Amino acid sequence: MDAGQVIPFIDAIVAVMPQIGFQNIKRGQLSVSDDNKITSLGVMAVVGITHAIRGTIAYNMTEESAKKIASKMMMGMPVVSFDEMAESAISELGNMLAANAAILFEQKGTIIDISTPTLVVGDSHASTSGNIKQIIVEVIVDEIPIEVHISVASA
Numbered sequence: 001m002d003a004g005q006v007i008p009f010i011d012a013i014v015a016v017m018p019q020i021g022f023q024n025i026k027r028g029q030l031s032v033s034d035d036n037k038i039t040s041l042g043v044m045a046v047v048g049i050t051h052a053i054r055g056t057i058a059y060n061m062t063e064e065s066a067k068k069i070a071s072k073m074m075m076g077m078p079v080v081s082f083d084e085m086a087e088s089a090i091s092e093l094g095n096m097l098a099a100n101a102a103i104l105f106e107q108k109g110t111i112i113d114i115s116t117p118t119l120v121v122g123d124s125h126a127s128t129s130g131n132i133k134q135i136i137v138e139v140i141v142d143e144i145p146i147e148v149h150i151s152v153a154s155a
Contacts, residue, residue, distance in 0.1 A: 005053055005154075008101045008105050009057055009098075009137075009148060009150050010137055011104055013141075020072055020093075021072050022142045024141070025139065025140070026139070027138070027140075028138030028139065029136075029137075030135070030136070031136045032133060033136060034133055036130060036132065037126045037129075038149045040060060040120045040123055041060050041065075041147065042062040042064075043061055043063055043082065043119070043121055044058050045093065045094025046094070046117065046118045046120060046127055047098040047116075047118075049113070049114060049152055050113045050155070051112045052105075052112055053110065053112055053152045053153065053155060054154075055132050056127070056129050057150055057151070057152070059093065059097065059146055059148060060146070060148075061145065063082050063121075063123075065146065066086065069089070069093065069146075070089035073089040073092070073093065082121065091117045094117035094119075098117070099114060102114055134149050135151075136148070137150065
C-alpha cells in the first residue's frame with residue numbers, strides 16, 4: 001500500500017468534518033498492522049472499496065464518540081442513547097467520507113467505487129480486511145478520537 005492510496009481518505013476527513021461543524025481536526029498516531037482483523041471500539045462504519053483499488057475503510061470509534069458526532073450532525077440535538085437516528089447519522093458519515101475520498105481519487109485519475117456502509121455496533125465485534133495490511137490513522141476532531149483503518153491494494 002502506498003501513500004497515494006491512504007492520503008485521499010485522510011484528506012476527505014479534513015474536508016468533510018468542517019462542513020458538519022467540527023473546527024479542530026488533527027492527525028494523531030499512525031500505525032501499520034499485518035493483522036487483518038479490526039476490532040470495534042463500540043461503533044464502526046465499514047465501507048468496501050472496489051475498482052482500481054480494492055479493500056475496506058473502517059471508521060472506528062467508541063459509542064460515546066459516536067454519540068457526540070451524531071449530535072453535531074443533527075444540529076446539536078442531544079444524543080442520550082445510540083439509537084436508530086444516531087446509527088443513521090454515523091452510517092451517513094461513513095458514506096460522506098468515503099464518497100469524498102472517491103472524488104479525490106478520481107481527481108488524480110484513479111476511479112474507485114464504494115459500497116453502502118455497514119455499521120457494526122458493540123465493542124469486541126470484529127471485521128476482517130481480507131489479506132491486506134492495515135494502516136491505522138487516529139484522527140481527532142474537536143477532541144473526539146476516530147480510528148481510521150485503511151486496508152486497500154491496487155486491483
